Amino acid sequence: MKFGGTSMGTHDAIAQVARIITEHAAQGHRILTVVSAMSGVTDMLLQAASASAAGDEGTHFIMVETLRKRHHETADELVRDEKIKTALFDDLDGLLEGLNALCHSIAVLREITPRGMDLIASFGERLSARLLAAHLRDLGQDSIAIDASELIVTDDNFQDAVPIMDETRKRVQEYLVPCLESGMLPIVTGFIGATRKGIITTLGRGGSDYSGAILGAALDTDHLWIYTDVDGIMTADPRVAPTARVIPVLSYGEVGELAYFGAKVLHPKTVQPMIDRGSPVRVRNTFNPTHTGTLIQPQSEITAGAVKAVTAIKDVSLISVEGRGMVGVPGIAGRTFMAVARANASMLLISQSSSEQSFCFVIPSDRVQGTLDSIRRELRHELERKDVDRIWAKEDIVIITTVGAGMRGMPGVASRVCGALADQGINILVIAQGSSEYSISLVVAADDHVKAVQVLHNLIA
Ligand code: ADP
Ligand code: ASP
Ligand code: MG
Numbered sequence: 152m153k154f155g156g157t158s159m160g161t162h163d164a165i166a167q168v169a170r171i172i173t174e175h176a177a178q179g180h181r182i183l184t185v186v187s188a189m190s191g192v193t194d195m196l197l198q199a200a201s202a203s204a205a206g207d208e209g210t211h212f213i214m215v216e217t218l219r220k221r222h223h224e225t226a227d228e229l230v231r232d233e234k235i236k237t238a239l240f241d242d243l244d245g246l247l248e249g250l251n252a253l254c255h256s257i258a259v260l261r262e263i264t265p266r267g268m269d270l271i272a273s274f275g276e277r278l279s280a281r282l283l284a285a286h287l288r289d290l291g292q293d294s295i296a297i298d299a300s301e302l303i304v305t306d307d308n309f310q311d312a313v314p315i316m317d318e319t320r321k322r323v324q325e326y327l328v329p330c331l332e333s334g335m336l337p338i339v340t341g342f343i344g345a346t347r348k349g350i351i352t353t354l355g356r357g358g359s360d361y362s363g364a365i366l367g368a369a370l371d372t373d374h375l376w377i378y379t380d381v382d383g384i385m386t387a388d389p390r391v392a393p394t395a396r397v398i399p400v401l402s403y404g405e406v407g408e409l410a411y412f413g414a415k416v417l418h419p420k421t422v423q424p425m426i427d428r429g430s431p432v433r434v435r436n437t438f439n440p441t442h443t444g445t446l447i448q449p450q451s452e453i454t455a456g457a458v459k460a461v462t463a464i465k466d467v468s469l470i471s472v473e474g475r476g477m478v479g480v481p482g483i484a485g486r487t488f489m490a491v492a493r494a495n496a497s498m499l500l501i502s503q504s505s506s507e508q509s510f511c512f513v514i515p516s517d518r519v520q521g522t523l524d525s526i527r528r529e530l531r532h533e534l535e536r537k538d539v540d541r542i543w544a545k546e547d548i549v550i551i552t553t554v555g556a557g558m559r560g561m562p563g564v565a566s567r568v569c570g571a572l573a574d575q576g577i578n579i580l581v582i583a584q585g586s587s588e589y590s591i592s593l594v595v596a597a598d599d600h601v602k603a604v605q606v607l608h609n610l611i612a
Pocket of ligand 1: 154155156157158187357378379380381383384385386387388389390413414415416417460
C-alpha cells in the first residue's frame, strides 16, 4: 500500500491510514506500506534549499521551525505512550537539526547541486514515515520506519534516479521479507533511494507511487494499492472538468499514456515494474476506502472508438524547424533531435507534415532557449544555405491528449476529436497519434486549455 501526501497530511489522515493498514493486516494480509511526505513538505524543503543556495541564511530557519511545529503537533496527537513519544520526538528533532545544518552549509557555499537537492528533499518522507510507524506502535502493532535508501538501489541520476532492480530485489528479499514474515508492519519512505555508495537519490517529483511499484515488484507482491485523495483515476482532472468520473478499469498501456500526458494522479513510471509480473494495481481513496477505485491490469475492456480520458500538459512550447530545402535531405530531423538531447530537453510529442517542409515537437518551456541555441548551432550550415529557413518556438501552448485502448486503428476518432474542437472555435496547431495508438494528442493555445479539456470530456459517453 502506498499513501500520498494528503493521506499523510494531518493527524486525522494518518490515523485513517493506520486504520486501513491494521484492518487489512487483521484479515491476515502481509502489508508493506510506502508513504509520501506530509502534503506541501517537499515543496517547502526545495524552497528552503533554493533560498539557502541564494545565500539567504534566515529562510531555512523559519521553514525548519514550521516543519518542526507541524510534525511535533501531529506526533503529539498520534502517540499517547510517553516512551514512544519521547523516542519519536528525539528522532524527529535529530532529523530537523541535520536539515538545518545542511541548509546552513549550502548558504555558506551559496551553491546547491542536484545531489544536495535530493538529500534535502528526502527529509519529508523520512519524517512522515516515523510518524506513522510510531502511531502504529502506540496502537500496539509491531512497526518500524525504514528509509528506502537502505532498500532501493539506483543510478546516480539525481532528481530522476533509475532503480537497479536486481540489487534492489536482493536487499528487499534479505531485509524486508523476514520483517513481513514475522508479522511486522514496515513503513518505508517513498520518493527516495540511494546509489550503491549510499548517496541519497530521488525518483522525481511524485515518485512515491513509483517507490511503491519498485518495492512491490521486488517483493513479488500480488497487489499494489495506491491510496490517494480522490476515488480513483478519473476521466479528466477533476479540477479542470468538474463532471469527471472514476474509471473502473484501465490497462497498463492506457495508464502509462495518461500519466505520461499529464494526469498527475500517478507518477508516469508507476506501472513499469508491475508489467513483467502482470500484478494488478489499484488506485483508491484513503478517505473513502469502501470505494473500489480504479483497477489497472494488463488488458482493459475495449470499446471500439471509445475515448476513456482526457489529460493536458501545461508549461510546454512548440519548436518548429522549417525550410523548403529540407525536402528529401536525410538526417536533418535526426541531427535536430540529437541537438535537443544535448540541450537536455525531452520531447513530449513530435509531428512532421508529409510535405517534409517542416517538422515540429514539444518540449518543456524552461528548456526553450537552450534548445533553440543547440539546434541553430547544429544546423548552422543549413541555415546559411537557406535549406532551413526558420527555427522558432511558440510558447503558451498546451498538449491535450485523449486516451483509450479502443481508439486503436479507428480513423473516425481523430476526426470526431478534431471536429468537436473546431465546433467550439478552438484552433488545433498540431495533431499527433501516440505510437501505441492508445492516444491522440493535440496542441492548442494555452488560453484554450480548460475549454478544450471540457469539450473533449463531453465526448466520453
Ligand atoms: P498523492 O499525494 O496521493 O500522490 P497527487 O496529488 O499526486 O496525490 O494525485 C492526486 C490528485 O491528482 C488528485 O487530487 C487530482 O486533483 C489530481 N488529478 C489530475 N488528473 C487526475 C485524473 N485524471 N484522475 C484523478 N485525479 C487527477
Ligand atoms: N513527496 C514527493 C513529492 O512531493 C513524492 C510524492 O509525494 O510522491 O514529489
Ligand atoms: Mg502523487
